[in-house]
Amino acid sequence: MSRLNALLLGACGALVSSAALADAVSGAVQKQATNWAAIGMFVAFVLLTLGITYWAARQTRSAAQFYTAGGGITGFQNGLAIAGDYMSAASFLGISGLVYLSGYDGLIYSVGWLVGWPVVTFLIAEPLRNLGKFTFADVASFRFSQTPIRVLAACGTLVTVAFYLIAQMVGAGKLIQLLFGMDYMWAVFIVGALMIIYVTFGGMVATTWVQIIKACLLLAGASFMAFMVLVKFGFSPEALFAKAVEVHPKTAANGVAGANPSAIMGPGSLISNPLSAISLGLALMFGTAGLPHILMRFFTVADAKAARKSVFYATGFIGYFYILTFIIGFGAITLVSTNPEFLTDPAKGLAAIKGGSNMAAIHLANAVGGNIFLGFISAVAFATILAVVSGLTLAGASAISHDLYATVVKKGKANEQDEIRISKMATVVLGVVAVVLGIVFENQNVAFMVGLAFSIAASCNFPVLLMSIFWSGMTTRGAVIGGFLGLISALVGVVLSPGVWEAALGNPKGSAPFPYDNPALFSMALAFGGIWLFSKLDTSKRAAEDRAGFLPQYVRSQTGIGAAGAASH
Amino acid sequence: MAAASVEKITQNPKYQELVRSRASLGWMLTVVMLVIYLGFIALVAWNKPLLATPIGGAITTWGIPIGLFVIVSAFVLTGIYVVKANAKYDTLTRQIVEESK
Numbered sequence: 183m184s185r186l187n188a189l190l191l192g193a194c195g196a197l198v199s200s201a202a203l204a205d206a207v208s209g210a211v212q213k214q215a216t217n218w219a220a221i222g223m224f225v226a227f228v229l230l231t232l233g234i235t236y237w238a239a240r241q242t243r244s245a246a247q248f249y250t251a252g253g254g255i256t257g258f259q260n261g262l263a264i265a266g267d268y269m270s271a272a273s274f275l276g277i278s279g280l281v282y283l284s285g286y287d288g289l290i291y292s293v294g295w296l297v298g299w300p301v302v303t304f305l306i307a308e309p310l311r312n313l314g315k316f317t318f319a320d321v322a323s324f325r326f327s328q329t330p331i332r333v334l335a336a337c338g339t340l341v342t343v344a345f346y347l348i349a350q351m352v353g354a355g356k357l358i359q360l361l362f363g364m365d366y367m368w369a370v371f372i373v374g375a376l377m378i379i380y381v382t383f384g385g386m387v388a389t390t391w392v393q394i395i396k397a398c399l400l401l402a403g404a405s406f407m408a409f410m411v412l413v414k415f416g417f418s419p420e421a422l423f424a425k426a427v428e429v430h431p432k433t434a435a436n437g438v439a440g441a442n443p444s445a446i447m448g449p450g451s452l453i454s455n456p457l458s459a460i461s462l463g464l465a466l467m468f469g470t471a472g473l474p475h476i477l478m479r480f481f482t483v484a485d486a487k488a489a490r491k492s493v494f495y496a497t498g499f500i501g502y503f504y505i506l507t508f509i510i511g512f513g514a515i516t517l518v519s520t521n522p523e524f525l526t527d528p529a530k531g532l533a534a535i536k537g538g539s540n541m542a543a544i545h546l547a548n549a550v551g552g553n554i555f556l557g558f559i560s561a562v563a564f565a566t567i568l569a570v571v572s573g574l575t576l577a578g579a580s581a582i583s584h585d586l587y588a589t590v591v592k593k594g595k596a597n598e599q600d601e602i603r604i605s606k607m608a609t610v611v612l613g614v615v616a617v618v619l620g621i622v623f624e625n626q627n628v629a630f631m632v633g634l635a636f637s638i639a640a641s642c643n644f645p646v647l648l649m650s651i652f653w654s655g656m657t658t659r660g661a662v663i664g665g666f667l668g669l670i671s672a673l674v675g676v677v678l679s680p681g682v683w684e685a686a687l688g689n690p691k692g693s694a695p696f697p698y699d700n701p702a703l704f705s706m707a708l709a710f711g712g713i714w715l716f717s718k719l720d721t722s723k724r725a726a727e728d729r730a731g732f733l734p735q736y737v738r739s740q741t742g743i744g745a746a747g748a749a750s751h
Numbered sequence: 752m753a754a755a756s757v758e759k760i761t762q763n764p765k766y767q768e769l770v771r772s773r774a775s776l777g778w779m780l781t782v783v784m785l786v787i788y789l790g791f792i793a794l795v796a797w798n799k800p801l802l803a804t805p806i807g808g809a810i811t812t813w814g815i816p817i818g819l820f821v822i823v824s825a826f827v828l829t830g831i832y833v834v835k836a837n838a839k840y841d842t843l844t845r846q847i848v849e850e851s852k
Contacts, residue, residue, distance in 0.1 A: 286802070286803075286812075286814055286815075286818075289814075289815075289818040290792075290795055290818075292818075292822070293788070293791060293818055293821045293822060294788075294792075296821075296822055296825050297784060297787075297788040297821065297825050299825060299829065300780065300781075300784045300825050300828045300829045300832075301781055301784060301785075303829045303832055303833070304776075304777040304778070304780050304781045304784075304832055305777055305778075305781060308836075419811065419815075420809055420810060420811050423810045423811055423815075424810045427810055443805065443810055443812075444800075444803035444804075444805075444812065447803060447805075447810065447811070447812040447814065447815070448799055448800070448802045448803020448804075448812050448814050449795045449799045449802055449803070449814065455796075456793075456796035456797055459792050459795055459796040460789070460792055460793075460796065463788065463789065463792040467788060487836075487837070487841055490832075490833055490836055491833060493829065494829050494830060494833045497825055497826050497829045498826050501822045501823070501825060501826050504822060505819070505822060733757055733761065734757045736770075737757050737760050737761060737766075740766070740769060740770055740773070740844075741760065741766070741769075741844055741847050741848060741851075742844065742848075743756075743760070743847075743848055743851060
């Protein structure tokens with residue numbers, strides 16, 4: 183234990199709450215002493231996944247293999263892979279850290295991140311599988327003029343992917359620095375290099391298996407931790423909460439421990455403004471249904487039935503996982519904040535946790551499972567980031583090669599091998615850009631970027647996709663104007679919000695031109711309104727073709743007749 | 752898809768049944784999910800004390816089962832849709848595809 187104490191010593195920092203809002207570890211961290219158990223397990227994970235990549239590379243010859251694993255993934259496997267794609271290090275470390283700091287508030291985020299999934303099941307998954315081949319732009323542009331919609335969808339994809347990627351890279355760098363005692367620069371290089379290798383050589387097959395393995399490891403590790411916490415309290419959540427209330431500084435009033443239990447057992451100050459709460463709720467819910475790397479996963483299964491099943495499994499895994507993070511967060515309050523070994527200054531208690539609140543789950547791993555389990559959870563956290571960035575990079579590269587190169591530049595007449603080559607080049611370029619941005623943003627607060635990615639996905643990708651599937655009146659012009667209105671207003675709204683304008687750009691408090699933390703309520707309304715209005719006003723010849731194309735599209739979206747089948751061989 | 756076969760499929764009563772039934776179930780469940788979730792968010796926004804009220808004399812507050820209910824309802828609603836779709840929509844779809852040939 184004293185060795186571990188030495189390992190973690192010096193890892194104090196300012197990684198507090200905002201990170202949980204946005205998937206990223208932010209703020210200054212100090213380098214750790216090297217943790218060999220963690221590195222050993224991480225190396226084992228990397229070797230295993232590289233082996234899989236080698237195996238996947240041998241069967242990845244066609245474009246269908248590269249983009250969608252030939253449609254040969256089963257519903258259950260895809261459910262796990264979706265969960266692996268979605269449960270990022272921040273859902274894990276960020277939410278458990280947020281619960282550790284504020285208790286109940288963490289649950290509000292978990293709930294928001296989950297409720298988008300049923301909507302994906304009911305409205306999006308099956309038509310998406312029936313209409314598309316490789317990217318969600320296939321669906322959004324199905325009956326429209328290809329070039330403008332593909333450009334719009336590619337912009338929506340690349341902007342979403344870029345912000346998500348920066349947040350993950352910076353988070354990865356900080357986390358690895360903290361967990362493994364490696365330089366920030368090296369950490370970012372390693373993440374970038376591995377993700378380029380997985381995606382360029384193994385395409386979707388390797389990415390899928392990296393995500394599946396990571397989902398299993400993360401679910402197993404989190405289950406074990408939550409189980410060990412509950413064992414200590416005789417499987418009584420009441421006893422766990424009672425102890426947490428007793429030791430948490432927020433619940434102490436006038437020096438009496440546990441005098442004010444509602445401070446962590448009910449919603450706190452995290453969401454104060456009702457409109458902000460609703461706006462954030464919409465972004466979390468509908469952002470999920472517009473994330474390109476998530477939507478792309480639906481093309482990896484054989485048919486609409488498997489697509490539907492895969493979201494069902496994913497919803498189950500993700501919901502279960504969020505319940506675990508809640509238990510883990512409360513477990514950390516009781517077992518980490520009371521143990522001087524995990525605090526920089528025992529006199530200061532809970533807030534003085536080594537490495538900041540994002541380390542709550544990591545310290546808890548040590549508290550319940552010792553050094554070996556600590557190493558396991560650290561390696562899982564790293565694997566988690568790798569799986570997410572691989573999915574993101576593949577989605578971004580597909581937008582460049584399939585939507586921009588093959589459809590816009592080559593007008594759908596691209597040679598398949600050229601298209602694959604372009605997507606591999608795009609992967610390398612995206613990987614290099616991600617590493618460079620990761621280094622550029624090292625000391626910036628990037629916490630808002632995942633929130634921004636969700637807002638843009640909810641305000642540009644989602645409205646265009648939903649309306650193209652269900653509204654016969656939508657036209658190319660309406661989609662493009664509405665989509666860009668949503669994209670730009672989401673972008674501007676986030677930059678002018680207090681979280682970025684004041685906190686990240688350093689303007690004085692209260693000077694933010696846009697008063698809400700999340701623009702989704704307004705930018706989504708603009709996008710839907712714009713699509714509706716400009717489609718209605720559109721009397722061009724193209725508009726007539728767009729509307730006439732709805733019925734055949736609808737029949738195919740419902741029945742799957744004419745849809746691309748599984749191409750696995 | 753050829754215009755003739757589109758017309759043939761859309762006139763198939765089974766197709767009409769499939770589309771009507773799936774649309775009504777899908778949108779209804781979407782609305783149920785929205786109501787549950789936005790109801791929860793509305794409580795967070797406007798009635799924090801309710802969520803922070805202890806159940807009986809315990810430490811556990813109403814916010815805990817309510818939050819869990821939202822999580823479980825997401826899973827259950829998805830399950831309802833999947834069971835219904837597996838039982839009914841897949842059969843109908845198969846028949847429509849057969850009859851369209």
